[in-house]
Amino acid sequence: MAPNPITRSNPSFKTLTMPQPKESKSQSSFKGAEVGINLLTSLFIAAGLGYGLDVWLETTPLFLLMGFALGFASWLRTIYKLITST
Template sequence: MSQDGELERLRALEAKIAKAKSALEPPKPPQDHHSMAQIGWRMVIELVTGLAIGAAIGYGLDVFLGTLPLFLVILTLLGFAAGVQTMLRTSREFAKQDDAASRQAGAEQGDDRRGK
């Protein structure tokens, strides 16, 4: 009988430990299998938006000033450069997030790579 009582106490203790661990762990974000596609589309939209805004402002200035191709070409190129710069900033942002997530996952698994 004493073994049955000890087993029940151990099971109750395991349940309490599991409950305490789940309360301490932060909730894991849901996995989004489309996240890479979303990042790609975001970058494409940033590039196209830079081009479109530059071209629209350039065309507007050319119509207003009567110098049709000059500002259109210059501001379209500047819009392209701004779009590329925004894309690079976004890729650095996602790289930092990915690096931080991989470091956190390594720490959770007890992986210490500092000594290697």
């Protein structure tokens, strides 16, 4: 019986590896949509809460700007988690 070419001990033999499956267009589109939806929800919720505090406390748009910054930071954190998970 002939030796199995996959398991033979030959220094010039290269190991066979399976190619990684490519991302489909729908998966790429979904990730793009996820980024946009995360941006909008993070900004609207945080800025909306900041605006509500400004109206309630009768202040300048201080809390609105703080909410906007907090929402943007939250979006960046979400994007970082999305990038590092793949």
